[in-house]
Amino acid sequence: xxxxxxxxxxxxxxxxxxxxxxxxxxxxxxxxxxxxxxxxxxxxxxxxxxxxxxxxxxxxxxxxxxxxxxxxxxxxxxxxxxxxxxxxxxxxxxxxxxxxxxxxxxxxxxxxxxxxxxxxxxxxxxxxxxxxxxxxxxxxxxxxxxxxxxxxxxxxxxxxxxxxxxxxxxxxxxxxxxxxxxxxxxxxxxxxxxxxxxxxxxxxxxxxxxxxxxxxxxxxxxxxxxxxxxxxxxxxxxxxxxxxxxxxxxxxxxxxxxxxxxxxxxxxxxxxxxxxxxxxxxxxxxxxxxxxxxxxxxxxxxxxxxxxxxxxxxxxxxxxxxxxxxxxxxxxxxxxxxxxxxxxxxxxxxxxxxxxxxxxxxxxxxxxxxxxxxxxxxxxxxxxxxxxxxxxxxxxxxxxxx
Amino acid sequence: xxxxxxxxxxxxxxxxxxxxxxxxxxxxxxxxxxxxxxxxxxxxxxxxxxxxxxxxxxxxxxxxxxxxxxxxxxxxxxxxxxxxxxxxxxxxxxxxxxxxxxxxxxxxxxxxxxxxxxxxxxxxxxxxxxxxxxxxxxxxxxxxxxxxxxxxxxxxxxxxxxxxxxxxxxxxxxxxxxxxxxxxxxxxxxxxxxxxxxxxxxxxxxxxxxxxxxxxxxxxxxxxxxxxxxxxxxxxxxxxxxxxxxxxxxxxxxxxxxxxxxxxxxxxxxxxxxxxxxxxxxxxxxxxxxxxxxxxxxxxxxxxxxxxxxxxxxxxxxxxxxxxxxxxxxxxxxxxxxxxxxxxxxxxxxxxxxxxxxxxxxxxxxxxxxxxxxxxxxxxxxxxxxxxxxxxxxxxxxxxxx
Numbered sequence: 001x002x003x004x005x006x007x008x009x010x011x012x013x014x015x016x017x018x019x020x021x022x023x024x025x026x027x028x029x030x031x032x033x034x035x036x037x038x039x040x041x042x043x044x045x046x047x048x049x050x051x052x053x054x055x056x057x058x059x060x061x062x063x064x065x066x067x068x069x070x071x072x073x074x075x076x077x078x079x080x081x082x083x084x085x086x087x088x089x090x091x092x093x094x095x096x097x098x099x100x101x102x103x104x105x106x107x108x109x110x111x112x113x114x115x116x117x118x119x120x121x122x123x124x125x126x127x128x129x130x131x132x133x134x135x136x137x138x139x140x141x142x143x144x145x146x147x148x149x150x151x152x153x154x155x156x157x158x159x160x161x162x163x164x165x166x167x168x169x170x171x172x173x174x175x176x177x178x179x180x181x182x183x184x185x186x187x188x189x190x191x192x193x194x195x196x197x198x199x200x201x202x203x204x205x206x207x208x209x210x211x212x213x214x215x216x217x218x219x220x221x222x223x224x225x226x227x228x229x230x231x232x233x234x235x236x237x238x239x240x241x242x243x244x245x246x247x248x249x250x251x252x253x254x255x256x257x258x259x260x261x262x263x264x265x266x267x268x269x270x271x272x273x274x275x276x277x278x279x280x281x282x283x284x285x286x287x288x289x290x291x292x293x294x295x296x297x298x299x300x301x302x303x304x305x306x307x308x309x310x311x312x313x314x315x316x317x318x319x320x321x322x323x324x325x326x327x328x329x330x331x332x333x334x335x336x337x338x339x340x341x342x343x344x345x346x347x348x349x350x351x352x353x354x355x356x357x358x359x360x361x362x363x364x365x366x367x368x369x370x371x372x373x374x375x376x377x378x379x380x381x382x383x384x385x386x387x388x389x390x391x392x393x394x395x396x397x398x399x400x401x402x
Numbered sequence: 403x404x405x406x407x408x409x410x411x412x413x414x415x416x417x418x419x420x421x422x423x424x425x426x427x428x429x430x431x432x433x434x435x436x437x438x439x440x441x442x443x444x445x446x447x448x449x450x451x452x453x454x455x456x457x458x459x460x461x462x463x464x465x466x467x468x469x470x471x472x473x474x475x476x477x478x479x480x481x482x483x484x485x486x487x488x489x490x491x492x493x494x495x496x497x498x499x500x501x502x503x504x505x506x507x508x509x510x511x512x513x514x515x516x517x518x519x520x521x522x523x524x525x526x527x528x529x530x531x532x533x534x535x536x537x538x539x540x541x542x543x544x545x546x547x548x549x550x551x552x553x554x555x556x557x558x559x560x561x562x563x564x565x566x567x568x569x570x571x572x573x574x575x576x577x578x579x580x581x582x583x584x585x586x587x588x589x590x591x592x593x594x595x596x597x598x599x600x601x602x603x604x605x606x607x608x609x610x611x612x613x614x615x616x617x618x619x620x621x622x623x624x625x626x627x628x629x630x631x632x633x634x635x636x637x638x639x640x641x642x643x644x645x646x647x648x649x650x651x652x653x654x655x656x657x658x659x660x661x662x663x664x665x666x667x668x669x670x671x672x673x674x675x676x677x678x679x680x681x682x683x684x685x686x687x688x689x690x691x692x693x694x695x696x697x698x699x700x701x702x703x704x705x706x707x708x709x710x711x712x713x714x715x716x717x718x719x720x721x722x723x724x725x726x727x728x729x730x731x732x733x734x735x736x737x738x739x740x741x742x743x744x745x746x747x748x749x750x751x752x753x754x755x756x757x758x759x760x761x762x763x764x765x766x767x768x769x770x771x772x773x774x775x776x777x778x779x780x781x782x783x784x785x786x787x788x789x790x791x792x793x794x795x796x797x798x799x800x801x802x803x804x
Contacts, residue, residue: 065787347761
């Protein structure tokens with residue numbers, strides 16, 4: 001029995017409320033240019049410290065020791081699902097960010113508009129990063145392409161990036177990228193070694209031929225590359241597994257899409273952390289579980305911008321008070337993985353985590369940092385266990401057998 | 403997907419270097435005769451303390467809580483493989499120590515030369531621990547034995563102990579020991595309840611009959627007992643799983659054999675810890691991963707020799723400085739299991755462990771002991787996670803998906 005099969009047996013609907021905050025890339029490393037502090041140690045965060053004093057803390061380990069996760073699997077784990085078993089293909093993940101209702105018959109790929117010379121040789125894999133408005137124009141032209149028995153959808157993502165979705169029975173995503181990864185080469189054909197994907201590859205190639213024909217006189221985006229062919233995944237919704245009526249608050253489109261896959265209602269919000277908390281407060285009465293995603297801790301971490309990451313933690317801390325004033329039954333604050341400013345990238349280090357509830361068996365920790373969380377009452381816990389813990393603390397899990 | 407299937411997907415070749423030191427049986431218990439100190443606490447080890455100050459420490463758990471491992475599974479776990487799935491039969495394990503190139507068609511058993519009386523009753527299961535030179539003479543005589551369609555190899559191990567290897571197609575190791583475990587009984591026949599092993603058991607019995615015939619006039623070794631029939635296992639090499647070019651340094655032959663199974667190059671070394679470090683330094687440029695095995699911490703632990711174990715830890719500490727001066731990217735220091743001097747045997751207690759790298763998220767621990775490791779930043783970690791952590795810290799693992 002998987003963890004979620006067990007949780008599904010035990011979970012029950014109650015009135016209690018869970019707030020689940022994910023600061024993307026929250027974990028950090030001591031930085032020699034900043035008194036050997038981590039961003040969490042350099043930031044002032046009185047509200048996080050109040051919450052850690054009232055609650056329990058620890059270190060959340062995404063996936064397993066030593067593994068540096070991408071955001072997709074890292075969130076799948078935080079949401080309580082098995083991130084190794086549940087594979088979300090890159091084409092799907094990117095397309096989740098656009099406003100599109102996937103069906104099980106859909107095969108998605110992420111696309112780049114690109115530039116080729118008269119001989120069909122790639123001269124720019126990103127077509128000079130054309131403006132998004134230009135991308136929208138091209139998608140409109142390409143949406144005229146017809147293939148027998150297949151519905152085709154084109155969705156602008158941003159600049160040169162778009163998604164294409166093929167809808168038909170029995171499609172298969174075992175198809176190699178058409179992107180040769182280097183300029184000076186021709187775009188590849190969509191190739192598969194899997195018989196079950198032959199027809200899908202034929203469809204992709206027919207689409208590519210028709211697209212090349214329609215684009216040949218455009219400038220600079222006169223070609224395209226397709227990557228990460230992926231089919232819709234079949235995943236049980238939060239309503240079934242956890243008996244929750246869940247809502248998701250995120251500035252970044254991908255997380256709206258990802259949480260929609262799990263049955264969460266994506267709440268319309270603005271662009272700032274304050275906007276996200278406004279959205280939480282406005283919708284507080286309508287749901288019993290809220291996921292809120294804070295993107296910029298990760299973005300600044302990726303840029304190696306220590307001070308930027310500090311400022312986002314401080315901004316989050318300021319807003320957090322408003323959520324605490326709602327008196328939710330359970331609050332979880334964690335990250336999906338570490339993105340140390342020192343490394344300018346994701347890492348494998350476990351992530352500082354707070355769990356607050358009246359029944360959490362409070363530890364002695366009063367300050368929120370990587371070092372203090374090491375001594376916390378949650379211990380080192382796999383990220384996949386945070387949802388069961390939140391559910392238990394919210395009184396939403398029945399006893400396992402007699 | 404298993405851990406190593408995931409690691410194999412993510413691992414990449416880089417120039418960084420990993421030193422992986424295993425002090426066999428390192429973990430200990432407080433000893434009432436020595437101020438309630440453990441051997442690690444009684445020893446002086448300034449270099450280990452420097453390394454723990456610069457690195458991160460914790461407790462490595464072999465297999466799973468409460469399980470006392472033999473050296474075979476304990477090392478399989480440390481090497482990053484699943485020690486419950488990968489079973490190395492005792493016959494194979496013993497034979498690994500001799501210089502022999504196993505093939506997948508080989509069936510090995512460990513043998514004892516023994517003494518029987520005129521009625522064939524065992525009077526000494528170890529034939530008075532005959533000298534190794536005598537053992538070699540007998541092996542030479544026995545190597546004249548012929549069985550149709552089977553190649554037979556005899557290898558002296560030490561004193562009364564030898565290995566026999568049968569090479570033929572479709573052999574099977576599901577055969578009971580011929581050792582009745584007690585004197586006053588006759589040696590047993592090689593028996594199997596598994597049809598697939600019928601022919602293999604027949605081969606073993608034909609060999610035994612011919613051997614008894616050749617040995618009947620010898621004194622005192624006029625019979626033999628066979629135990630631990632085992633076939634060669636199929637295990638993916640370090641080159642494939644970790645993309646490493648690994649070398650192994652060990653005084654004790656079994657570890658040479660065991661690491662050879664994993665694709666490691668066994669480096670020729672002497673008999674002392676200093677010799678082992680000499681070998682490391684001489685070969686440092688030629689490999690990106692070195693396993694070094696220190697045997698005597700375990701031997702003295704098994705003997706209940708507290709001071710002996712202390713002296714080996716101190717000798718290792720002295721030599722360790724030379725390895726630190728090489729400036730490797732990652733150093734791991736651990737044991738395969740605990741061998742408390744107080745217990746004179748292996749135990750289930752988790753093992754003090756250091757991981758050093760520039761990116762290890764250093765903890766506050768400055769002294770290397772069981773107690774201090776309990777508070778370390780590595781936490782309690784299954785021994786199987788140490789290789790993925792070493793790989794991550796060496797920058798040898800790609801990100802897991804997007």
